[in-house]
Amino acid sequence: MSSLPEPVRQLSAALGQLPGIGPRSADRLALHLVQADPLVVQHLAQAILDGRARTVTCSLCGALAEASPCPICTDDRRDRSLLCVVERVLDVLSLEKSGTYRGLYHVLGGKLSPLNGVGPEDLRIAELQQRLKDGTIREIILALGSDVEGDATSAYLAKVVTASERRVSRLAQGLPAGSGLEFADELTLTRALEGRRDVH
Amino acid sequence: MSSLPEPVRQLSAALGQLPGIGPRSADRLALHLVQADPLVVQHLAQAILDGRARTVTCSLCGALAEASPCPICTDDRRDRSLLCVVERVLDVLSLEKSGTYRGLYHVLGGKLSPLNGVGPEDLRIAELQQRLKDGTIREIILALGSDVEGDATSAYLAKVVTASERRVSRLAQGLPAGSGLEFADELTLTRALEGRRDVH
Structure with missing residues (x-):
């Protein structure tokens, strides 16, 4: 916007670089921040710097942690014979949240x-x-992921990591839990049918 | 999420305080920031601090600026007999963008x-x-605004500021520009009818 004061415009431009923040959200956030309690603003700026400075990528699994190797890689109670390959750091968090996976x-x-x-x-x-x-x-x-690129990556990896004494599997595809057939697209239904499991 | 490293969790909590940023967006932004180029992160933190430090509220109009009184209040080319009352700082920017208003x-x-x-x-x-x-x-x-609270505030202000030699007006309500009748709700149509203007 033309009449934003210069420091607000600069802040808005910096915020607009973040993923998922469009120009209007950036303006709104910038205006909020320049009117907010200075202590809160200081805390946020410090949290950003601290977050970047105190977080490292685990040299083994590639996840984020405060130290490398990360707590998951060094956890003796986890099944070290099982390895789950994911796209992004966020995916580790999603799987950990589900609480069912105990491997690396x-x-x-x-x-x-x-x-x-x-x-x-x-x-x-x-x-x-x-x-x-x-x-x-x-x-x-x-x-x-079960999109085209995820499928291609899985196919490529399956070839790369296959060895006679090792099992390689993919996540099941099908209906999302708690959802009805009327909400599923054709491809999801096709895959749910293909992946059907015997009840007995 | 349970397995976010502590500095990332703290950053996510700080980001989650911002308007329009929910817990999932906050996690995503925090993960982005702790993996971003340290220079970019430093720049953002500095922009936040600068934005807050270099922005003041104009003592006359209440808008944001780098100095008080703000450039609009001190601009001699503006019509000083006309005063537009708005709710928020953002509204000043919206009106300035429209470019038609030349008062205070x-x-x-x-x-x-x-x-x-x-x-x-x-x-x-x-x-x-x-x-x-x-x-x-x-x-x-x-x-x-034309919501219930905006209407009540307008009614209250109209009483407070009325004086015999002064005109008090409200923004027109009606169809948004470029929109058809089929997209307008009943109240908007009612107000558009009430506010109809003669063509000649």
């Missing part, structure tokens, strides 16, 4: 996307192969 | 809302009365 993780950092110039060398695939070398891992679960 | 502004800082405990003493109404004292202002345009 490997964050790829994205998915193969030739159109966007993302090839195998841009993902943490070499690190994955390195982790598989000592033979501890007996099963790999490919927990990637 | 007065930001109330909200609207009357007894349910939320906002009474006349919480708004900049005393300051408004003070500004009217010297008799320069010949017309007041009440540019408040």
Whole structure:
């Protein structure tokens, strides 16, 4: 907007760089911040700096933590024969929240996307192969998205990590829990049918 | 999420205090920031601090600016007999963007809302009365929202600022520009009919 004071405009521009924040949200947030309690503003700026400074990427799994290796990688109670491969750090959190998985993780950092110039060398695939070398891992679960790029990445990884003594699986596709057939698209229903399981 | 590292959780909590940022957006933004280029992060934190430190509220109109009184209040080319009363700082920007208004502004800082405990003493109404004292202002345009609270505030202000030699008006209500009748609700249509204007 033309008549925003210069510091507000600069703040709005910086906020507009964040994912999911459009120009109007950025203006609204900037106006909120420049009118907010200075202590709250100071706290936010400090939290941003602290967050960046105190967070590292785990050298083993690629997840975020305060130390590397991360608490999950060093947790002796977890099943070290099971490795779950995910796209992003956020996916580790989603799976941890579900509370059913007790193995280790490997964050790829994205998915193969030739159109966007993302090839195998841009993902943490070499690190994955390195982790598989000592033979501890007996099963790999490919927990990637079910879109075209996720499918392609899963197919590529399945070829790369396959070994005679190791199981490689993918997450099931089908109806979301608690949802009816009328909300499912054709592809989801096709996959739910293909993946049907015997009741007995 | 349970397994977010502590600094990320703290950052997410701070971001979640901002308007329009829910818990999931806050997590996503926090994860983005702790993985972003440290220079970009530093720039954002600095922009937040600068924005707050370098922005003041204009003592006359209540809008935001780098100095008080603000450039609008001190602009000699503007019509000093015309005062537009708005709810929030953002409204000044919207009106300035439209480019048709050349008078002065007065930001109330909200609207009357007894349910939320906002009474006349919480708004900049005393300051408004003070500004009217010297008799320069010949017309007041009440540019408040057309919801129930905006209507109540307009009615209250109309009583407070009315003087024999002064015109008090409200923004017209009716169809939004470029929209058809089929998109307008009943109340909007009623007000558009009530406010109809002669073509000749």
